[in-house]
Amino acid sequence: MIYDVMILGAGASGMMCAAQLNEMSDLKVLVVEGNEKAAKKLKISGGGKCNITNVNVSANNYLGDEQLIESVFSQFSKDDLLAWLAVRGLNPVIRKEQYYFCAKSSDEIISLLARASQKTDYVLNTKIISLSKSGDFELKTGRGYFKAKKVVVATGAKSFASLGASEIGLELAKHFGHTVKAFAPALAGLTLQTKEFWMKELSGISFPAEVHVGDKIMREDMLMTHRGLSGPVILSASLYWNSGEISMNFLPEIDLGKLMHNNRKLLSTALPLPKRFTQALLKEIGIIDRPCNTYREQELQLLGNALQHYSFAPA
Ligand SMILES: Cc1cc2nc3c(=O)[nH]c(=O)nc-3n(C[C@H](O)[C@H](O)[C@H](O)COP(=O)(O)OP(=O)(O)OC[C@H]3O[C@@H](n4cnc5c(N)ncnc54)[C@H](O)[C@@H]3O)c2cc1C
CATH class of the missing domain: 2.40.30.10 (Translation factors)
Structure with a gap:
């Protein structure tokens, strides 16, 4: 079978991408993930309650191309995110007048993303090895090959290797001729x-x-x-x-x-x-x-x- 879109990584980004594709299209979507469960990093985020977004969010809070970040927020702001979550039954609580967290546990946002992306095929426990393209994309994994017309690389960054984190995203991007910047630590003591x-x-x-x-x-x-x-x-x-x-x-x-x-x-x-x-x-x-x-x-x-x-x- 040839999927329309193959998303690499079932973290916060991969699952959100799958959810959006499922809600807005009839495309056949596949997510490939190395862990036995999706969203393992999301699960421990924010001390297990996931700090979903903040009361004040601006491009100034981010590193990188300010114009690009502003353009992202103009298309999907933190208020759009909160509205999107609310319609699907999640109303985060505000802590210290600044941060939006899940009321009880990050499982709330994980199960919401799983519900919103239920038309997606999730292939778990499957290590991504390499990606090639001749016509369609062909993904080599520890459990065989998968094919798709488009690929989204959402394999995250390096922190917490024990939760499946790897540099495969950079390697794949480099392989396809993209210029990449090495990962650097952030949000660390x-x-x-x-x-x-x-x-x-x-x-x-x-x-x-x-x-x-x-x-x-x-x-x-x-x-x-x-x-x-x-x-x-x-x-x-x-x-x-x-x-x-x-x-x-x-x-x-x-x-x-x-x-x-x-x-x-x-x-x-x-x-x-x-x-x-x-x-x-x-x-x-x-x-x-x-x-x-x-x-x-x-x-x-x-x-x-x-x-x-x-x-x-x-x-
Ligand atoms: C302790 C901690 C607390 C945090 N708290 C917060 C918070 O409260 N709020 C917040 O906004 N952010 C928080 N973060 C940051 C947040 O978790 C990340 O920014 C977010 O998870 C990134 O999402 P992602 O989808 O890009 O990557 P990830 O969530 O890392 O997902 C990438 C996925 O790709 C998979 N993968 C990688 N390589 C391979 C491979 N070769 N084969 C198969 N699968 C592979 C991984 O297993 C993983 O599931 C926290 C991070 C940590 C470590």
Whole structure:
């Protein structure tokens, strides 16, 4: 049998593509997937509840060709997605006034995609090996050959090899003469160089911070871990960081001068930061924890830099 469209990979993209084709056409669609189940990565996404989309979505939140991204959103925006899901019975809940998540489990969106693409033939447990074309496309797999007139490569990127992730998509694209860019890590924690190891001692501490990477500014929770820095703001920052320094503002909402002026409290008590963090930072920059109104101009400058313009190069 020759399919009209053969989709490689049953992840979020492959299943959405199959659903759209099924709903809008009578094309014969095949999805080929290496795992024994579809959407294994989608299942663990968002801590098992899948952060489907966000309240604010713009091209500015993405890396890559801004015009292309804007054109995608002008054709299918986050509101179109929410409406599409709602009509099919899924109404995500908003968390922290920012994120749309499945109310109970990412299984909700997986089963919706499976229902919406039920006219598709899913061939699971089938490793994709190579693709060739002479007239129709011919896919070589661990379980024989499949033919189709068109192919959609939706085999995802490299993270979580244990869930089936591979570089086959890049290999296939290269084979057909496309220019490809190697995958790079994104949305990952940042590890630290020796100079910043004092932060590792604070593993478990979390508070809102602002991170500047180039011209991008992100403000959300930061988490210190035994490996380095993590938490939503660091994951977002990692998308834009390749090398060089980033700058952190640990007190984004605070006018430090005003807070310190005529304040007789100990600095570590006066600052709206975890005490353990402030004490470790003070030790690091060689300033003693004293009542706020006892610091001299030079010390205030050093403090301001450390608390609101802390620059360092992640490892
Ligand atoms: C821990 C974690 C949490 C995440 N949380 C979120 C979140 O909350 N919200 C969000 O938007 N994104 C989240 N992401 C990112 C999101 O999961 C991915 O962006 C998304 O899954 C990409 O979809 P995809 O269809 O492109 O690729 P994938 O979902 O990776 O699907 C590709 C499919 O292709 C198959 N495949 C690959 N190579 C072969 C081969 N050679 N033969 C056969 N099959 C093959 C794979 O098995 C896989 O099923 C998270 C990612 C991780 C790792």
